[in-house]
Every structure is written in structure tokens, then in C-alpha cells.
Amino acid sequence: MDVLSDVITVLRIGQPRSARVAWHAPWAQQFVSVPGSAGFQIVLEGPCWLIAPDTGPVPLAAGDIVFRPHGRGHLLADSPSTPPGAPACDPDDPQLQRYATDVVGASADTGVPATVILCGAYRLDPARAHPLLNDLPELIHLPAHLGRHPELRATVSLLATELEHRRLGTDAVVPALLDILLMHILRAWLDRNPTPETAATGWAAALNDPVTTAALQAIHRDPARPWTVATLAAEAGLSRAPFARRFATLLGQPPLTYLTWWRMTTAARLLRQSDTSVSAIAGRVGYTSEFAFANAFKRQYGIAPGRYRRSS
Known part of the structure; x- marks a missing residue:
């Protein structure tokens, strides 16, 4: 898998949830702060405002997409002056556990234009x-x-249609579309961020840098390979020292440090989600010795692989 696909796999646990909701003015919906979650809202119809402690009021229009990757709370409302009155929403709210169209606020026959949100x-x-x-x-x-x-x-468009008109297969289609949506949001963010020549550091700069991306792709494509700084530099098309400096400058850690982290992250996922033996997992992430793998895993997670699997 490529880097961004792997990131999506590592980021999410459980089923993502979504609902299509319509509000009639005046309305204000509070979305509570939920650590360990990320939320999005897409305006399908009508205007609204996003109000959050870490940003000023942001006007939103039909077609706008907002993504809150760190689970911070915020308010959506028809106007910045409307006080919040709706129940708080969080990822475990029943409203997000069913795929439905809800009308919240005044009745639909008031003639007041609705704001329709895909959340x-x-x-x-x-x-x-x-x-x-x-x-x-x-x-x-x-x-x-x-x-x-x-x-x-x-x-x-596909997600909105699927939520508005439930059919056979919706329970399979919606989670897949939500993963695709997250992928495209991250792509759009990366595409509009500066290149390494104009940015300082970070993953946006690294994934827009062909040299660093080539090394990352090699690690994600084959984490079991006995990589060295020299072999990763060869994949990236640079000599060893300039490559190591470039990688560490952009990502804040040396190439082999990231390699070890990714190997242990992959191993943890396999331990949680499969019944593959510990020795087989060790081989899949580049360790010929189960003992060496167990020591490396314990340094990363503070627990032996077998106990990690049982606790998960």
C-alpha cells in the first residue's frame, strides 16, 4: 500500500458514521469535543456559520466542506447570534448511528429555507x-x-444520495464512501499546501517532496526488507548523507527511526486484527528472530506482543 492509504488504515478504528440532517432557522447545533475522533460537515444546501473556540466565525455555503481532525468541539448555526439550543452531538449519538434524513428545528412547512448538512x-x-x-x-x-x-x-454526491435514499447494500456502501471521502479530504489538504522549497517542515512538505516520498513509499511497500539509510537513499535517488539530512529535516526523525515505528505499528495492527502467529508477524515486519521482535515491540508499546494481543 502507498503511504496515504496506510495512514487511513492506521488512523481509523470501528465503523465511521454519517447522517444527512436538515435544520430550519433559527437553529444552532453544538458538536461536543470528543478526544479520539475526527468529524466532518458538508453543506449540501443553504448557508450557515461554523463557530469554534480556536477560530473566528466562519461563513459556510453550499458545497463547503469542513474537517475537524482532532475532535475539538464547535457550533454550527444559521447565524453567529443564535444561541445553541439543540442537543450536543458526538460520534456515539444515535443520530450518527443510523443513516437517516432528519428535520431539526421548526417544521418544514414554515416556508423558512432549510440548511442541509452531511455530517x-x-x-x-x-x-x-x-x-x-x-x-x-x-x-x-x-x-x-x-x-x-x-x-x-x-x-x-454519492454519499448524500446513499444517505437520502436507503437501498439494499447501503450498510456496505456508506462506510466505504466515508473512507474514500477521508482520503480525498487529505489529498485536497496536501495539494493546496506548499512544496518543500517554500515550506518549513512536516508531512505536507514531505509528501510533496519526490525524494522523501520515494523513501516512504519504499518503506510502506516492503517494511520487511532489511533497509539501511544507504538503500533508502538509493530508492530516493540521492547519496546517503544528503538524503538522511533531508528526511530528518522534513519529518523530524531519521529514516530508520520512522522505519522501526512503522514496523511496530504494522505489527500491532496484525496482532489486534488477525490470528497470525507472533513469529509470522515478526517475519512480516523484518525480524528473523521472534526474540528480537518481542524486545523491539516491548520498547515501543511497553508490553510483550502476546500480552498486547490478549489485552486488545
Whole structure:
């Protein structure tokens, strides 16, 4: 798998949840702060405002997408002056456990224009969070622009249709579309961020840098290979020392440190989600000795692989 696909796999646990909701003015919906989650709202119809402690009031229009990757609370409302009155929403709210169309606030026959929002949440595992997540800002706002991010817009359209008109297969289609939506949101954020020549450091710069990306792709494609700084530099097309400096400058850690972290993260996922033997997992992440693997895993997680599996 490529780096971004692996990030999605590592980030999310459980089933993502989504609902299509319509509000009639005046309305204000509080979304509570939920550590270990990430949430999004997509405006399908009508205007609204996003109000959060870490940002000023943000006007939203039809087609706008907002993503809160760190689970911070915020308010959506028809106006910044409308006090919150709706029940708080969190990822475990029944409203997000069913795929439904709800009308909240005044009745639909008042003639007051509705604001229709596609909202959803992803459960994350803080113990396995990829460092890319830490680099994401508190708020990713993708304003609607005609012809911009066509794949993202197409996914939104498919998801909205599936939620509005439940059919056979919806329970399989919606989670898949939510994963695709998260992928396209991250792609859009990466695409609009600066290149390494104009940025300082971080994953946005690294994934827009062909040299660093080539090394990361090699690690993710084959974590079991006995990589050295020299062999990773060869994959990246640089000599050893310039490559090591470039990697560490952008990502804040040496190449082999990231390699070890990714191997242990992969091993932890296999221990949790499969019945593969510990010795086989050791081989899949580059260890010929189960003893050496167990020691490396314990240094990373503070617990032996077998106990980690039982506790999970």
C-alpha cells in the first residue's frame, strides 16, 4: 500500500458514521469535543456559520466542506447570534448511528429555507495515530469552487444520495464512501499546501517532496526488507548523507527511526486484527528472530506482543 492509504488504515478504528440532517432557522447545533475522533460537515444546501473556540466565525455555503481532525468541539448555526439550543452531538449519538434524513428545528412547512448538512465522524486510535494526523490543523476548510476537487465532489454526491435514499447494500456502501471521502479530504489538504522549497517542515512538505516520498513509499511497500539509510537513499535517488539530512529535516526523525515505528505499528495492527502467529508477524515486519521482535515491540508499546494481543 502507498503511504496515504496506510495512514487511513492506521488512523481509523470501528465503523465511521454519517447522517444527512436538515435544520430550519433559527437553529444552532453544538458538536461536543470528543478526544479520539475526527468529524466532518458538508453543506449540501443553504448557508450557515461554523463557530469554534480556536477560530473566528466562519461563513459556510453550499458545497463547503469542513474537517475537524482532532475532535475539538464547535457550533454550527444559521447565524453567529443564535444561541445553541439543540442537543450536543458526538460520534456515539444515535443520530450518527443510523443513516437517516432528519428535520431539526421548526417544521418544514414554515416556508423558512432549510440548511442541509452531511455530517459524520471517524473513531481514531490515539495509540496508533500516524504522525501525519498531528500535522493537520484544527480546521480544514475546503470552500466550494466550480471544477475544483472533482473526485471529492463526486464522492460527496454519492454519499448524500446513499444517505437520502436507503437501498439494499447501503450498510456496505456508506462506510466505504466515508473512507474514500477521508482520503480525498487529505489529498485536497496536501495539494493546496506548499512544496518543500517554500515550506518549513512536516508531512505536507514531505509528501510533496519526490525524494522523501520515494523513501516512504519504499518503506510502506516492503517494511520487511532489511533497509539501511544507504538503500533508502538509493530508492530516493540521492547519496546517503544528503538524503538522511533531508528526511530528518522534513519529518523530524531519521529514516530508520520512522522505519522501526512503522514496523511496530504494522505489527500491532496484525496482532489486534488477525490470528497470525507472533513469529509470522515478526517475519512480516523484518525480524528473523521472534526474540528480537518481542524486545523491539516491548520498547515501543511497553508490553510483550502476546500480552498486547490478549489485552486488545
